[in-house]
Amino acid sequence: MTLASRKFFAANWKMHMGPDETSRFVRSFAAAYEARADRTVAVFPPAISIAAFRAAAADRPDLEVGIQDVHAEAHGAHTGAISAGMAAEAGVAWGLAGHSERRCEFGDDDELVGRKLSRLLEAGVKPVLCVGETLTQREEDRLYEVLSRQVATALRDLAPDERGRLTYAYEPVWAIGTGKTASPDDAAGAHEILRKRVAHLTDEDTANRAIILYGGSVKPENIEALLAAPGVDGVLVGGASLDSDGFARICAARSG
Ligand code: PEP
Numbered sequence: 001m002t003l004a005s006r007k008f009f010a011a012n013w014k015m016h017m018g019p020d021e022t023s024r025f026v027r028s029f030a031a032a033y034e035a036r037a038d039r040t041v042a043v044f045p046p047a048i049s050i051a052a053f054r055a056a057a058a059d060r061p062d063l064e065v066g067i068q069d070v071h072a073e074a075h076g077a078h079t080g081a082i083s084a085g086m087a088a089e090a091g092v093a094w095g096l097a098g099h100s101e102r103r104c105e106f107g108d109d110d111e112l113v114g115r116k117l118s119r120l121l122e123a124g125v126k127p128v129l130c131v132g133e134t135l136t137q138r139e140e141d142r143l144y145e146v147l148s149r150q151v152a153t154a155l156r157d158l159a160p161d162e163r164g165r166l167t168y169a170y171e172p173v174w175a176i177g178t179g180k181t182a183s184p185d186d187a188a189g190a191h192e193i194l195r196k197r198v199a200h201l202t203d204e205d206t207a208n209r210a211i212i213l214y215g216g217s218v219k220p221e222n223i224e225a226l227l228a229a230p231g232v233d234g235v236l237v238g239g240a241s242l243d244s245d246g247f248a249r250i251c252a253a254r255s256g
Helices: 019-032 047-056 084-089 100-106 110-123 135-139 143-155 184-201 204-209 223-227 244-251
Strands: 007-012 039-044 063-067 094-097 126-131 167-170 212-215 234-237
Touching: 007 212, 007 244, 019 047, 019 063, 019 244, 039 094, 047 063, 084 110, 094 110, 110 126, 110 143, 126 143, 135 143, 143 184, 167 184, 184 204, 184 212, 184 223, 223 234, 234 244
Parallel strands: 007 039, 007 234, 039 063, 063 094, 094 126, 126 167, 167 212, 212 234
Antiparallel strands: none
């Protein structure tokens, strides 16, 4: 059972949308979607477009901004990298850690993801920890084991109060960018596992208050069914969030 009363809609733009396109998106999304007290909307543009997003959304404080990745160190000789502190200075409210594309393409493992969570928390950026199983792991019936390991290792070095400040995204790797969506039952089952593991690592109250998003080929056509699944507090949307009208439809979808 979740206590989250607001629904959360996050857009992960990956390596799409430069500053100009970002400004155009914000203008057209703002015209299509009105702020709602029962919804949080957060967009994760490429880091180079964050300033453009904030400038274009200056009169829409309900549109929050996040960063897709930060370095596991606070500063240093890491060419091309961005620290959590810099993201905070740029006005970022949220930070993804452990997205499957970071894990697969850049080798981010659970231990590194945990260090990124620490840097985000130190900087005052709210982390969204992404976890999820591959198709092979699902077929081998290893969902519980994989989610348990990902969460336990990532949270291992966090203090109890820090553990209570995390948001989670369950993103089955086989559903990301593939057009295959987890069924509402599958999503509910995975969210239940995740919430139980969070309870084990924190306490029941913290776990019940934790926001757990579903991500993986969410689109306007399947959003209502996913939002109706028990324990799904919102969604993390990749491809379908690049279209301002489509993302506006997702954010305005009926829930409950
Ligand atoms: C994602 O990148 O987090 C994601 C869920 O992508 P898509 O919606 O395209 O599957």
